[in-house]
Amino acid sequence: MRDEDYWVELYQAQQRLGGGFLVTRRFILTALHCLRGLSTLDEELDIVLADGTQVRGQVCRRDKDADLALIEISRHHDVRQPVPAAGVARDGKRWRGPYRPAENEVELSGHIDRGAVSYLCEGGASIEALQLTADQSLGDYSGYSGGPVETSAPDRRPVIVGILLEQVPDRADVDRSANVLFAATIKEAMQRFDHFDVLHLMDVLRPAPRERLSPPSYEPGSNLPPRQQTDRVEVVIQTFQQLSDQGVMDPTHVAELRYLALKRVIEGDADGVNA
Numbered sequence: 001m002r003d004e005d006y007w008v009e010l011y012q013a014q015q016r017l018g019g020g021f022l023v024t025r026r027f028i029l030t031a032l033h034c035l036r037g038l039s040t041l042d043e044e045l046d047i048v049l050a051d052g053t054q055v056r057g058q059v060c061r062r063d064k065d066a067d068l069a070l071i072e073i074s075r076h077h078d079v080r081q082p083v084p085a086a087g088v089a090r091d092g093k094r095w096r097g098p099y100r101p102a103e104n105e106v107e108l109s110g111h112i113d114r115g116a117v118s119y120l121c122e123g124g125a126s127i128e129a130l131q132l133t134a135d136q137s138l139g140d141y142s143g144y145s146g147g148p149v150e151t152s153a154p155d156r157r158p159v160i161v162g163i164l165l166e167q168v169p170d171r172a173d174v175d176r177s178a179n180v181l182f183a184a185t186i187k188e189a190m191q192r193f194d195h196f197d198v199l200h201l202m203d204v205l206r207p208a209p210r211e212r213l214s215p216p217s218y219e220p221g222s223n224l225p226p227r228q229q230t231d232r233v234e235v236v237i238q239t240f241q242q243l244s245d246q247g248v249m250d251p252t253h254v255a256e257l258r259y260l261a262l263k264r265v266i267e268g269d270a271d272g273v274n275a
Contacts, residue, residue: 005050006081007099007148010071012037012045019099020071021148021160023086025079028071029189030146031165032062032123035069047073049081063192065125067165068184070193086186087159089115089130089151097164099147108144110134110179112151119182121165128188130162134179141167141181149183160186 007021008028018034028047038045044058055077061070073079089095089112097108110133119129130149134141141164149162162183170178 005098006083007050009048010034010045011048012043014046017045018143019101019146021099021146021163022079022081022083023160023186023189024083025081026073026075027060028057028073029163030069030071031163032064032067032069034146035059035062045071047071049079051081055079061193063123063125065121065123066127066184066188066192067121067123067125068163068189068192084150084158084160085153086190087151087153087161088187089149089161089185091115093151095130095132095161096150096152096158097144097147098150098158099144101143105143106136106138108134108136108141108147108181110136113180115161116185121182121184128185129165130183130185132181132183134181137179139177141177162186163189 007019010017010020010030015037017037018030020028020030020034023029038059044056047055047057049055055073057071057073059069060072063069091112091114093112095110095112100107112130113133114131116128117131118126120126121129132149145164147164148160149164150158151161153159162185164181164183166182168178168180168182
C-alpha cells in the first residue's frame with residue numbers, strides 16, 4: 001500500500017479479518033461478513049492504514065440485512081489519509097478495485113454492467129447495487145469483499161462508487177464462480193447508517209484546503225475561530241450540494257444538513273459573543 005491509499009487492513013488479536021476503506025477520516029466501511037471473528041457490537045480491533053500506521057477502532061454499527069458494517073476510529077488518533085470523493089456509477093464505465101487482500105494478489109478491474117440495480121444480497125435485504133464484470137477470471141474472489149469500487153472523474157481523480165460484497169455462482173459449473181460481482185452503492189451505504197450527520201461530515205467528509213481550514217485533528221464540538229468555523233461550513237455545504245447533484249445523497253437530507261451546519265455556525269458565533 002502507498003501513503004496516499006485510503007483502504008485499510010482490519011485485525012483482531014493479530015489475526016487478519018479483512019479489508020475496508022475510509023469513507024471519512026473517522027469512519028471505515030467494510031462488509032459485515034469480514035468481521036465474523038468479532039463477538040460483540042462494540043469490540044475493538046486494530047486498523048492498519050496505508051502508510052503502515054496502526055490505530056484502534058471499534059465497530060459502531062452493523063447492518064446484518066445489507067451485510068455492511070461501520071467502524072469508528074478512536075478519537076485519540078489523527079488520521080490524515082486522503083479520502084476520495086463519493087459518486088454514482090454509470091453503465092459501461094470502467095471500474096477498479098484498488099484493495100488487494102495480499103501483495104501477491106491481483107488488482108481487480110473491469111466494466112460496470114449496471115450502475116444501479118435492485119439486488120437481494122445474502123443478508124436478506126434488497127439493496128441498490130452495482131453489477132460488475134471483472135477482467136480477471138479468478139474463480140474465487142474471497143478476500144476482496146469490503147474493498148472499494150472506484151471509477152475516475154474527468155480529471156482522473158478516483159471516485160468511490162461502491163463496496164464489494166458478493167460474487168455470482170457460475171450456473172454452468174457449480175464448483176466455480178463467475179467473474180460477475182455485486183457491490184453495494186455508496187448511496188446505499190450512506191442511507192444505511194445515521195453516522196453521516198453534520199458533526200462528522202463537517203470534520204472529515206472531504207480533505208479541506210490547508211490554507212483555509214484547521215488541521216485534520218479538529219474534533220467536532222471543539223472551539224474554532226469564527227472565520228475558520230465559517231470557512232469549514234462553506235466547504236461542507238458545497239460538498240453536500242455536490243453529493244446531492246451526483247445523486248449520492250437525497251436532496252431533502254442535504255437541505256437538513258445544510259440547515260444544521262448553518263445553525264451550528266450561528267450558535268458558535270453567539271457563544272463567541274457571550275464569552
